[in-house]
Amino acid sequence: MDATAGTQLMPVLAQLIRVVRQTDAPDGLSLVALAVLRRLEAGGSGRISELARVERASQPGMTQLVGRLERADLVRRVPDPHDGRGVLVELTDGGRAQLARTQAGYAATLDTLLSRLDEDDRAAIAAALPALGRLVRADTPVRSA
Amino acid sequence: MDATAGTQLMPVLAQLIRVVRQTDAPDGLSLVALAVLRRLEAGGSGRISELARVERASQPGMTQLVGRLERADLVRRVPDPHDGRGVLVELTDGGRAQLARTQAGYAATLDTLLSRLDEDDRAAIAAALPALGRLVRADTPVRSA
DNA sequence: TATTGTTATACTCTATAACTATA
DNA sequence: TATAGTTATAGAGTATAACAATA
Numbered sequence: 001m002d003a004t005a006g007t008q009l010m011p012v013l014a015q016l017i018r019v020v021r022q023t024d025a026p027d028g029l030s031l032v033a034l035a036v037l038r039r040l041e042a043g044g045s046g047r048i049s050e051l052a053r054v055e056r057a058s059q060p061g062m063t064q065l066v067g068r069l070e071r072a073d074l075v076r077r078v079p080d081p082h083d084g085r086g087v088l089v090e091l092t093d094g095g096r097a098q099l100a101r102t103q104a105g106y107a108a109t110l111d112t113l114l115s116r117l118d119e120d121d122r123a124a125i126a127a128a129l130p131a132l133g134r135l136v137r138a139d140t141p142v143r144s145a
Numbered sequence: 146m147d148a149t150a151g152t153q154l155m156p157v158l159a160q161l162i163r164v165v166r167q168t169d170a171p172d173g174l175s176l177v178a179l180a181v182l183r184r185l186e187a188g189g190s191g192r193i194s195e196l197a198r199v200e201r202a203s204q205p206g207m208t209q210l211v212g213r214l215e216r217a218d219l220v221r222r223v224p225d226p227h228d229g230r231g232v233l234v235e236l237t238d239g240g241r242a243q244l245a246r247t248q249a250g251y252a253a254t255l256d257t258l259l260s261r262l263d264e265d266d267r268a269a270i271a272a273a274l275p276a277l278g279r280l281v282r283a284d285t286p287v288r289s290a
Numbered sequence: 291t292a293t294t295g296t297t298a299t300a301c302t303c304t305a306t307a308a309c310t311a312t313a
Numbered sequence: 314t315a316t317a318g319t320t321a322t323a324g325a326g327t328a329t330a331a332c333a334a335t336a
Contacts, residue, residue, distance in 0.1 A: 005267070006255030008274050010165065010248065011183060014176045015281040017162050020155065022201045030303070031159045038156060049317060056167045061304050063319060068302090085312045085317040103155065110151030113280050121276035122150070128273030129153050131266035135258050136160040175326070194294060206327050208296060213325085230294040230335045 020109045027102050032057060033065060037074065037099045040091040047080065048087050074098055165254045172247050177202060178210060182219065182244045185236040192225065193232050219243055
């Protein structure tokens, strides 16, 4: 029955993501960009290589993403005091504000969708949220199949 | 408390999508491509303009996507017998097979993640699946905020 | 004249390969 | 020699604008 759960879950996830992203603010933040900003907000700062690894992006890809975010004044680069090769990426105030706006927009869309469900459905989803959070965090490298 | 639900849900969705997509088969199907194939499997065939509307893509974008899928022998174009301007897009056998493979891969990844949760969490997610399905289908144009 | 679809073009995002600088 | 990051380059994906064909 677990196979059924995974099979059912994927299309729902994909559809929800597309609905939310295309419905709401065209603020130009990709999912990865959003994740990086969220991680910087939670963790204070991060190395390029660490961000690349955690977000499953290539190192050049992360360099480029950080470059775009920096050009938009959402993050800044500071030299790593402990390693002359390294760079620490920090959230700017503008980045923090943008992150809040974007998350609020997405949340509003989801809440609109949720408001169209009946009380039982909303309760079921609310009850599953902690488990879904843990599902995401159960994210050590998956090599299925 | 609904605001909290939406706020909690979005990061989970984004992270899950990225984990699943980057963990598994690099088969080159975008989320939209996957959704189109799934829709064609369910619905038999579809017009370009209809697919574009339903998947919230531009019409040229859908033309291009169908072009890529056609080049990969996953779909074929046939003239609409009732409208000389129209094109019907149909799934090929190869497309059906590819869709099955891709969905199985995603499902396997999700099932691997699910298997790491305890029984209560799995039950909570399973219980929320029907509601999540309806959440997606509650997808008439959302203009939140 | 409106609708369906395509072509032309441009931009974002991300990857691999090659390179520089520091450890 | 290995690691951190960047630059160069290429390809996928998608958008808007302009166009062709049919209704």
